[in-house]
Amino acid sequence: xxxxxxxxxxxxxxxxxxxxxxxxxxxxxxxxxxxxxxxxxxxxxxxxxxxxxxxxxxxxxxxxxxxxxxxxxxxxxxxxxxxxxxxxxxxxxxxxxxxxxxxxxxxxxxxxxxxxxxxxxxxxxxxxxxxxxxxxxxxxxxxxxxxxxxxxxxxxxxxxxxxxxxxxxxxxxxxxxxxxxxxxxxxxxxxxxxxxxxxxxxxxxxxxxxxxxxxxxxxxxxxxxxxxxxxxxxxxxxxxxxxxxxxxxxxxxxxxxxxxxxxxxxxxxxxxxxxxxxxxxxxxxxxxxxxxxxxxxxxxxxxxxxxxxxxxxx
Amino acid sequence: xxxxxxxxxxxxxxxxxxxxxxxxxxxxxxxxxxxxxxxxxxxxxxxxxxxxxxxxxxxxxxxxxxxxxxxxxxxxxxxxxxxxxxxxxxxxxxxxxxxxxxxxxxxxxxxxxxxxxxxxxxxxxxxxxxxxxxxxxxxxxxxxxxxxxxxxxxxxxxxxxxxxxxxxxxxxxxxxxxxxxxxxxxxxxxxxxxxxxxxxxxxxxxxxxxxxxxxxxxxxxxxxxxxxxxxxxxxxxxxxxxxxxxxxxxxxxxxxxxxxxxxxxxxxxxxxxxxxxxxxxxxxxxxxxxxxxxxxxx
Amino acid sequence: xxxxxxxxxxxxxxxxxxxxxxxxxxxxxxxxxxxxxxxxxxxxxxxxxxxxxxxxxxxxxxxxxxxxxxxxxxxxxxxxxxxxxxxxxxxxxxxxxxxxxxxxxxxxxxxxxxxxxxxxxxxxxxxxxxxxxxxxxxxxxxxxxxxxxxxxxxxxxxxxxxxxxxxxxxxxxxxxxxxxxxxxxxxxxxxxxxxxxxxxxxxxxxxxxxxxxxxxxxxxxxxxxxxxxxxxxxxxxxxxxxxxxxxxxxxxxxxxxxxxxxxxxxxxxxxxxxxxxxxxxxxxxxxxxxxxxxxxxxxxxxxxxxxxxxxxxxxxxxxxxxxxxxxxxxxxxxxxxxxxxxxxxxxxxxxxxxxxxxxxxxxxxxxxxxxxxxxxxxxxxxxxxxx
Numbered sequence: 001x002x003x004x005x006x007x008x009x010x011x012x013x014x015x016x017x018x019x020x021x022x023x024x025x026x027x028x029x030x031x032x033x034x035x036x037x038x039x040x041x042x043x044x045x046x047x048x049x050x051x052x053x054x055x056x057x058x059x060x061x062x063x064x065x066x067x068x069x070x071x072x073x074x075x076x077x078x079x080x081x082x083x084x085x086x087x088x089x090x091x092x093x094x095x096x097x098x099x100x101x102x103x104x105x106x107x108x109x110x111x112x113x114x115x116x117x118x119x120x121x122x123x124x125x126x127x128x129x130x131x132x133x134x135x136x137x138x139x140x141x142x143x144x145x146x147x148x149x150x151x152x153x154x155x156x157x158x159x160x161x162x163x164x165x166x167x168x169x170x171x172x173x174x175x176x177x178x179x180x181x182x183x184x185x186x187x188x189x190x191x192x193x194x195x196x197x198x199x200x201x202x203x204x205x206x207x208x209x210x211x212x213x214x215x216x217x218x219x220x221x222x223x224x225x226x227x228x229x230x231x232x233x234x235x236x237x238x239x240x241x242x243x244x245x246x247x248x249x250x251x252x253x254x255x256x257x258x259x260x261x262x263x264x265x266x267x268x269x270x271x272x273x274x275x276x277x278x279x280x281x282x283x284x285x286x287x288x289x290x291x292x293x294x295x296x297x298x299x300x301x302x303x304x305x306x307x308x309x310x311x312x313x314x
Numbered sequence: 315x316x317x318x319x320x321x322x323x324x325x326x327x328x329x330x331x332x333x334x335x336x337x338x339x340x341x342x343x344x345x346x347x348x349x350x351x352x353x354x355x356x357x358x359x360x361x362x363x364x365x366x367x368x369x370x371x372x373x374x375x376x377x378x379x380x381x382x383x384x385x386x387x388x389x390x391x392x393x394x395x396x397x398x399x400x401x402x403x404x405x406x407x408x409x410x411x412x413x414x415x416x417x418x419x420x421x422x423x424x425x426x427x428x429x430x431x432x433x434x435x436x437x438x439x440x441x442x443x444x445x446x447x448x449x450x451x452x453x454x455x456x457x458x459x460x461x462x463x464x465x466x467x468x469x470x471x472x473x474x475x476x477x478x479x480x481x482x483x484x485x486x487x488x489x490x491x492x493x494x495x496x497x498x499x500x501x502x503x504x505x506x507x508x509x510x511x512x513x514x515x516x517x518x519x520x521x522x523x524x525x526x527x528x529x530x531x532x533x534x535x536x537x538x539x540x541x542x543x544x545x546x547x548x549x550x551x552x553x554x555x556x557x558x559x560x561x562x563x564x565x566x567x568x569x570x571x572x573x574x575x576x577x578x579x580x581x582x583x584x585x586x587x588x589x590x591x592x593x594x595x596x597x598x599x600x601x602x603x604x605x606x607x608x609x610x611x612x
Numbered sequence: 613x614x615x616x617x618x619x620x621x622x623x624x625x626x627x628x629x630x631x632x633x634x635x636x637x638x639x640x641x642x643x644x645x646x647x648x649x650x651x652x653x654x655x656x657x658x659x660x661x662x663x664x665x666x667x668x669x670x671x672x673x674x675x676x677x678x679x680x681x682x683x684x685x686x687x688x689x690x691x692x693x694x695x696x697x698x699x700x701x702x703x704x705x706x707x708x709x710x711x712x713x714x715x716x717x718x719x720x721x722x723x724x725x726x727x728x729x730x731x732x733x734x735x736x737x738x739x740x741x742x743x744x745x746x747x748x749x750x751x752x753x754x755x756x757x758x759x760x761x762x763x764x765x766x767x768x769x770x771x772x773x774x775x776x777x778x779x780x781x782x783x784x785x786x787x788x789x790x791x792x793x794x795x796x797x798x799x800x801x802x803x804x805x806x807x808x809x810x811x812x813x814x815x816x817x818x819x820x821x822x823x824x825x826x827x828x829x830x831x832x833x834x835x836x837x838x839x840x841x842x843x844x845x846x847x848x849x850x851x852x853x854x855x856x857x858x859x860x861x862x863x864x865x866x867x868x869x870x871x872x873x874x875x876x877x878x879x880x881x882x883x884x885x886x887x888x889x890x891x892x893x894x895x896x897x898x899x900x901x902x903x904x905x906x907x908x909x910x911x912x913x914x915x916x917x918x919x920x921x922x923x924x925x926x927x928x929x930x931x932x933x934x935x936x937x938x939x940x941x942x943x944x945x946x947x948x949x950x951x952x953x954x955x956x957x958x959x960x961x962x963x964x965x966x967x968x969x970x971x972x973x974x975x976x977x978x979x980x981x982x983x984x985x986x987x988x989x990x991x992x993x994x995x996x997x998x999x
Contacts, residue, residue, distance in 0.1 A: 038423040045416035048408070049434055052474045056449025060441055063448070084995045106346070113342040116335040127343065129579035132528035133572055134350060135479075136536040140864065141568040145353035147861065147872045148360055152810045154872075155356060173810055176860045187353070190346065195529060196482045199522035203490020219331075234486040241482045244439035251539070258817050258862035260998040265442045272444055274820035275721040275743075276987045278750040281448070288445040295440040299433055360870050365893040451730040458734045545685070545715045545727060545736040558691045558717055560889075561866035 057292070064286035068279050076286035085267060085287065092247055092263040093294060095178065099185040100242035106186070107193020107242075108235060114194065115201035128198065131191035138188055143255035146184050150175050176257055184252055189242050196241060200234035233306055240302045244295050264291060354569070361566040374562045378570060394552025397465040401548060402534045404469035409480050409530050412473065414523060417484050418511050421493050435481035438474050443539040454544060465546040472534050479533065480526035487522020491515075528579050535575045659923035663775060664759045665930060668923070671761065674930065677923035679709040684924040686712060687727055687738035688719035692865060692885050694781055694911075695944020702940060703931050710924055721747035721822060728754055728916050739925035741914045744822035746987065748777050748912040749980055755914040758926055760933040765953035770910060780932060781881075781946040782910035784901045784971055785823075785830035788883030790874040791896040797875075800834030800848065800902045808875055809856050813863040814849075815878040819990045826907050827877040828994075829978065829986060834905030839976050842986045843993070850997045860998075869895065880969045884945030901971050908975035910949065935959045945969070 067073040079085065110127075117124045149156050152169060160166045174180055204227055212222045250265030261267045264287055271284035364371040378384065385392045420427045438446070450471055457467050493515055500514045516523065538550040553571060557564025658668060665674045678684075684703075691697025704712055713736070716723060721744040731737035741748075741755075748755075752772075759775040770779035787797055794807055803812050816824035832838070832845030852858040863873040868886060876883065883899035890897045913932060919925045931937050938948035939961040945968065954960040978986065 035424070038419070041419040041423065042416050042427065045412045048412055048470065048473060051453055052450065052470045053434065053437055053477075055453055056446050057437060057441060059449035059452065060445055110342055110346055113335075113339040116332075116339055123339075123343070125580060125583040128525075128528065129576050129583055130350070132525075132532045132579045133536075133575045135529060136532040137572060138536075139538065140862075140866075141357075141565065142353070143861075144565065144864070144866050144870070144872075145357050147867060148356035148870055149353045151872050152859070153870075155359065156352060169810065173856070173859065187350070191350075192479070192529075195525050196479065196486060199483060199487040199519070199525055200490055202521045203487070230490070234489055237482055237485060240436070241439075241478055244436050244478060248439045248442050250442055250444075255862050255864075257860045259814070259858075259860040260995045261817060261819070262995075265444075268442055269444055270817060270820035272448070272726065273720045273723050274817075275747045275822045276819055276825045277991050278722075278746065284445060285448070288441050291442070292437070292440045295436060296433065299429075299436060303429060360866075368894075447730065448726075454730075455733060463734055463736050542716050543723075543727070543730065545687075545731055545734075545738075555714065555717060558697075561864065561869040565866055 060285045060288050061292075063282050064289045066282055068282070076282045077289070079283050080286060080290050085264075088262060088264045088267050089290065089294065091178065092265070095181055095185065095263065096243045096246035099182055099189045099246045100239050102182075103186055103189030103242045103246075104193050104197075104235060104239040107190045107238070108197050108231075110190065111194045111197040111201055115198060115204075128195060131194040133191075135188055135192035135195055138249060139251035140255045142184065142187065142252050146175065146180070146187075146256070150180075150183070178262070180256060181253055181263075184256065185246050185249065188249075189246060192245060193238050193242060197234060197238050200231050204230065232309055236302055236306055236309070240299065243298055247291065247295065354572075357565050357569045361562050361569065363562070374560075374566050377563065378566055388552070388556055390547065390555055391552045393465075394547045394549045397468075397547050398535060398549035400466050401469050401472060402531050404466060405472040405476060405534050406527050406530050408469060408473040409476050409526065410523070413477065413480055414484060414516070414526075415511050417481070417488065418493065418515050419507075421488055422497055422510075432481065432485070435477040437477075439478045443475075444543070447540055447543040450540070450544070463546075465541065465548060468541055468544070468546055468548070471540055471544075472530075472537060475537065475540070476526075476530045476533055479529035483525035483529060484519065484522050487519035487525075488515075490522075491518045524583065527582065531579060531582065532575055535571065535578075659926060660756070660919070662922075662926060663757050664763075665761060665926065668926075671930065674923060674927050675707070678921070678927040679707065681921040681924045682709055683711045683713065683735075683921050684928055685715060685736060685739045685920065686742075686928070687715045687740075688717065688721070688724050688742060689714055690717040692882075692889065694783075694881050694946040695885070695940050698943070699932070699937065699940045702936065703928065706931070707927070710927075720820070725751045725754065728918065732918055735920045737918060737920050738916055739919040739921050740928050741912075741916060742780065743777075743912045743914060745909065745912055745980070746822065746983055748914060752776050752914075754917050756917045756919070756922070756925075758915050758929060760929050762933045762950060762953075765950040766933075767949070767952070770949050777912045777914045778933075779910035779949045780913040781941040781948045782908055783879045783881045783946050784969070784975060785826045785905075785907040785909075786878065786880035786883050786899040786901045786969060788868075788876045788878055788886060788897060788899045790868075790871070791898045792894065793871070793874045796898065797900060798903060800831050800905050803857060803875065804848075804851060804855050806855075810859055811874045812852060812857050813859045813861050813867075813873040813876050815863055815876060815882075817994070819987075819994050822909075823878055823882075825987070825990065826879075826909055828990065829976075830877070830902065830905050830907040833907055833976060834902050839978050839982045840985070842989055846990070846993050846997050853998060858998075865889065868897065869893070871895070881945035881947075884967075884969065899969055901969055904973040906971050906973045906975045908977050910977075939964065942968075 064076050065072055065074070067075065080089075110131075114124050114127050146154075148154055150168070151157065152173070152175075154175075157168055160168060168174070175183070208226055209222055212226055217225070248265060250263070250269055253263055254266055254269060257266075261270045268284045268287045271280035271287065274280065361374045362370045362372060417431075420431055441449075454467070454471075457470070461467050496514055496518065497510045500510045505514065534548075536550060537548065538554065541548045541551050542554070549571060553564070553567045556567055659674070659677050662668050662674075665671045668674050668677060686700070689696040689700065691700070700712060700714060704710070715736070715738065716727065719727070721741075724738060724741045724743060725747060727738050728741075743751075755776045757772075757775040760778070763771075763775070766778060772778065787800075787803070789797065794811060797803055797808075802808075814824045814827050815821060818824040818828045828845040828849065829839070829842050830845070831848040832842040835844040835848050837844030849858060859873060861867060861873055863876045863878070865886065867873040868876060869890065876886075880899055880901055883897070887897040887899065913929060915922075915925045915929065932941075933950065935954060938950050938954060939959075941948040942951070942961050942964040947968065948954075951960065951965075955965070
């Protein structure tokens with residue numbers, strides 16, 4: 001095998017249907033029945049998704065077009081154009097994008113460090129287990145832990161003040177503002193990336209690297225022509241997951257920044273659980289619909305980017 | 315075929331690289347480790363703070379360690395733990411039985427379904443749980459009607475919540491191997507689809523399946539919102555109630571649940587490793603893989 | 613080939629959407645039908661419509677019916693809120709046959725209504741509510757009217773004439789503070805001083821949480837505003853933020869105990885309870901109701917119309933409005949609705965009464981109209997000023 005064979009292999013998946021369809025037209029009838037038969041294979045999963053995902057999502061989507069008396073209205077969706085709401089979307093997207101990029105890069109770095117360890121070794125097992133847990137850690141307790149660490153009276157803050165005379169709060173309460181959210185979100189984003197990206201790194205065979213070296217390729221060449229193209233789709237996929245993960249997170253943010261609902265999930269929470277202003281349930285649904293749309297757009301961009309980069313890497 | 319022997323006979327280049335990797339590894343692990351440990355240390359510090367403000371005490375942990383009295387005073391806690399244990403098993407099972415084969419199947423037979431499926435699997439992350447519950451409510455009215463109000467029925471919703479993470483992990487694993495060639499080879503040797511999925515593809519994405527299971531276990535053990543809003547119980551709901559008694563205890567139990575989840579995953583990873591070392595003969599098919607160009611990447 | 617493929621795909625997705633829609637439409641009936649089946653068990657049918665214990669043949673008949681049901685679902689009752697921990701314990705002790713399930717202790721008033729809708733017809737739906745006035749006012753349709761035995765002791769302005777809802781306990785907005793860390797504030801404006809830098813937290817977002825909403829109204833009263841004009845309150849928090857004193861953290865007992873939120877604006881009974889639980893520690897938690905900014909408010913009791921345990925729900929109300937229940941609220945620093953009548957009758961817990969926080973000035977209680985107006989103002993201005 002040669003290293004040059006590999007990048008070519010990184011053809012975009014979109015090509016797959018085309019190759020599948022190259023059978024002659026006369027067999028089309030059989031093909032359709034074969035596809036129909038194939039569809040049976042996805043029925044069990046489809047049922048679960050229909051009942052526990054599609055229906056709930058549809059309830060939300062339909063609800064966003066209804067008023068309090070269940071009559072059709074566009075008022076809820078129009079409410080999304082409000083300045084404060086748009087700002088919340090913008091900030092949500094920005095925070096999610098930044099933590100997705102930073103989390104994916106750092107997560108990939110850690111994952112790579114872990115992947116070079118002996119498979120089945122203690123270090124690797126401890127780190128993957130820890131990442132699994134931390135990836136799902138959040139909420140009031142995480143916010144509390146960060147306040148106790150980096151907060152106004154947090155022990156790292158106090159230590160910095162006492163040891164170096166540095167006051168991290170000279171510029172204001174950063175932890176309970178956007179920078180704080182970025183830091184706290186990294187706490188679950190990085191481990192999540194580690195755990196979803198590790199299988200991709202495990203797929204790299206050491207033999208490929210040795211083959212590259214045997215053929216005189218440098219480390220840079222290996223990453224550029226061999227590992228990169230193979231890992232990139234998974235990397236982008238991981239980044240997409242991280243984006244969505246940060247986009248929908250709210251419990252931690254709620255505990256840390258309870259004022260003004262600066263991000264969309266907090267706005268939704270306030271609309272649905274708020275006890276001060278009534279009749280906002282369907283506005284909450286409209287905001288959720290907006291979130292679905294944002295993620296759909298990001299997914300579309302991701303699909304395009306993936307196609308573009310695979311062409312570029314070739 | 316350097317691939318076959320290369321792994322076992324590292325050249326001097328490889329050795330130097332390996333040393334460099336080891337250094338890199340420990341630097342990365344140490345730096346990130348500090349960041350990840352600091353907040354946990356803060357939690358430990360808080361729970362061991364003596365009431366007077368100076369000095370340390372283990373009173374909080376002693377209260378927690380007294381499991382007998384705790385479960386007597388808080389029967390809810392035991393209910394929650396049992397429910398969560400059942401939910402972990404059911405959710406991971408459902409995920410493995412429904413998602414994994416379907417993903418392999420879609421890759422092999424219905425590639426045009428991949429993007430829609432990827433979007434569907436991201437959906438649970440686009441609708442915040444607080445809103446999703448509104449939509450789940452009518453479905454759960456049916457579920458309660460047929461299966462009763464048991465907390466274990468949450469496993470359906472949890473399987474859906476797990477999808478974004480499990481999908482990503484398994485997709486990554488599938489991308490790293492050549493599913494099509496593997497399955498065609500197996501098919502040409504007379505294997506049925508079940509054999510292809512269960513005995514040919516699955517062993518090759520073990521690490522991915524393990525990642526997916528890890529995330530599922532951790533998610534189920536950490537899930538609070540849906541269970542709470544549907545008035546079901548699980549360990550987080552019980553902990554939340556217990557934590558109302560005393561702030562130090564609430565932080566201590568959260569920390570404990572993290573540690574327990576961590577240990578559980580560690581044991582799970584051991585199980586994964588043991589299964590592999592039992593079957594070293596599987597190794598050859600990976601060597602075959604290494605020799606064939608990877609075609610299906612995305 | 614491509615085109616047939618895409619059209620097939622479109623066909624499939626259309627079919628999926630159609631099937632989904634059909635399923636959604638088909639989904640509603642069983643929930644309502646199952647609610648009627650689960651309600652009609654073990655003598656509950658008559659209890660579900662009873663508007664007083666007399667309807668069922670007196671308190672002992674109600675107790676029998678409730679014991680038969682054997683369960684009670686309460687919601688949004690944190691044990692450290694208005695002494696609910698002790699109240700629940702006392703109820704369990706008095707009626708050991710009734711298994712009390714306390715769900716969602718952190719839930720907002722709105723969440724209680726949401727739960728009643730979400731869990732409609734299911735055995736774990738809430739039986740009774742403890743709600744903020746605003747939420748109660750807009751959801752009377754889900755309440756079952758009921759008049760407790762002590763109904764006549766409750767002042768007329770604190771109950772609905774038909775018994776659909778009844779006020780239960782109230783308090784005044786206060787400033788809780790750690791006396792070891794900050795000086796005692798006397799007025800709201802004191803909080804702008806540098807001594808409170810990065811230390812002042814409000815219990816929630818005022819556009820969502822009732823307590824925080826009242827906190828803004830209190831700040832308005834203390835800064836020259838009135839019940840009709842809360843803009844002064846919003847301005848105050850804007851200044852507080854500009855001074856770097858406002859901490860946007862959601863305060864919890866843990867953040868208070870860890871010293872992260874040394875000043876918390878919240879109901880006086882919550883700050884009193886906080887002080888009690890921190891007694892003997894290095895945190896000296898005190899509360900003050902600021903001068904001439906006494907904003908008082910009552911919470912509301914109501915029974916869920918679709919309560920899965922209608923008799924137990926009614927028994928719980930009887931318990932809450934009995935002398936024992938009222939004195940338990942009082943012991944938690946809250947002012948129970950029968951306080952005046954009980955003081956007159958001499959059945960009040962005198963030590964608990966004496967321990968109530970002092971109020972200087974006339975308490976202001978917002979009318980529904982004023983409250984709606986204030987809420988609308990906050991909706992338009994809070995995020996802009998603070999976010």
